[in-house]
Amino acid sequence: MISPERNMVSKIVSTISEAPTTYRGKRAAFRQYASVSMLLLFGAISFSDASLAQEHRIGMEGWEFNPASLTIQADDVVTWLNDDDTNHNIAFEIEFDTAPTRTAPVKVRKTKEYSLVFKEKGTFHYVCKIHEDYDMKGTITVE
Numbered sequence: 362m363i364s365p366e367r368n369m370v371s372k373i374v375s376t377i378s379e380a381p382t383t384y385r386g387k388r389a390a391f392r393q394y395a396s397v398s399m400l401l402l403f404g405a406i407s408f409s410d411a412s413l414a415q416e417h418r419i420g421m422e423g424w425e426f427n428p429a430s431l432t433i434q435a436d437d438v439v440t441w442l443n444d445d446d447t448n449h450n451i452a453f454e455i456e457f458d459t460a461p462t463r464t465a466p467v468k469v470r471k472t473k474e475y476s477l478v479f480k481e482k483g484t485f486h487y488v489c490k491i492h493e494d495y496d497m498k499g500t501i502t503v504e
């Protein structure tokens with residue numbers, strides 16, 4: 362899945378607060394790009410300089426998203442902050458034509474944060490794939 366807006370790639374990746382720094386950096390960057398591209402194709406989430414938008418913060422605490430349910434306005438920013446002593450990630454559920462699937466998970470290491478701008482109305486379910494069995498799930502409703 363490749364976004365037609367290839368020239369936006371560097372800008373998109375640079376807005377991800379946790380830049381890949383490990384030896385798997387290229388692969389991680391690709392996976393983040395793939396994730397972002399999927400979201401852009403989905404047409405509902407994109408990155409922008411939303412300096413006027415409201416920012417909402419979601420903690421990753423005790424293997425839970427807090428708050429697990431959040432209602433925001435279009436163009437608002439959501440920032441996840443990992444306050445746990447372990448890594449978490451975020452993968453969105455997407456309905457394709459045939460079957461639901463998920464975006465590639467974006468890793469949010471401990472003490473790191475990660476932001477997205479939600480551009481369009483809708484309901485977005487996401488999980489931490491590492492701790493999904495512990496019900497580490499969240500929902501964002503954009504009104």
Ligand SMILES: [Cu+2]
Nearest residue numbers: 449489491492
């Ligand atoms: Cu987790």
